[in-house]
Amino acid sequence: MRTENSVYVSMTDVENPLSAASPQAFSLDDAEWPTPEHYVLAMQFEDPALRAEIRSALDPQQARKLVKRHKRKIRNDWDSVRRIYMTRAIYTRCLSHPASARALLETGDKRIIESSLYDYYWGRGRDGRGPNTYGEVLMNVREKLRSATAVSSPSFSSQDPNPPG
Template sequence: MRTETSVYVSMTDEENPLSTVSPQPFSLDDGEWPTAEHYVLAMQFEDPALRAEIRSVLDPQQARKLAKRHKRHLRSDWESVRRVYMTRAIYTRCLSHPASARALLETGDKRIVESSLYDYYWGCGRDGRGVNTYGEVLMDIREKLRSAGAVSPVPPASQTHAPPD
């Protein structure tokens, strides 16, 4: 159920700075990652060569296909650590890209919902009964950014003043 107290995002919307596929490169774990999606997909595997291969593909869709081809080699603890890796990726990206952090802070106190109809772990699922882990990750990072004062939100245009002549 959509309400005014919620913000809906899609992990696959390249235009949305809160999406995992938004092209906002960042450095983490001795690598430069083109998107958060690349990072999280690569961290599913322990093989450094496979991680590097995923990191090097041009777009998140190619990274997803490559990871899917190797799914039988997923790390054994992936279910228990995937949220941690997603959190690390998005938090690091926010620190690297203040506009991304501001977009997250501008959601205020609204509940953030990942609107995937098919993903019941990261998203809300077709019936709204999904875990919405990605939304929870974003809300946790938003709180961490606030408490750390890492990025100050941009004031609304009505509050900005031109410098005197």
């Protein structure tokens, strides 16, 4: 059910600056990441070599294939930390790319919904029962960006010690 008080985003839409797959590079954890999706996929693993391999994948689709190939090596605590890593990636990307921050702020007070029919964690899934975690991450980052602009100028500091999460 779509409403006018909502914004629908696909995490995999490379054309949308709010998507985790949007190719807007940023630096985080002493590395340059091509997309938030690359970062989050890599953080599923503790092995630095595997993280580097995922980071250097040509696109998020190739990075996801690498994850599937190594799924037995996914860190034990992943379910409890994945939202934190996604939040860090999206927030840092917004700090690095003012156009992404602007696009997120322009959603106003609308509810942001990840529109995947198949993802019951990041999205709501086909039946709408999923928690819409990606939408929640975007709305939390939006609030953090609003707080940052209320305190300082519209140019955000990438040295913010308190990313949302």
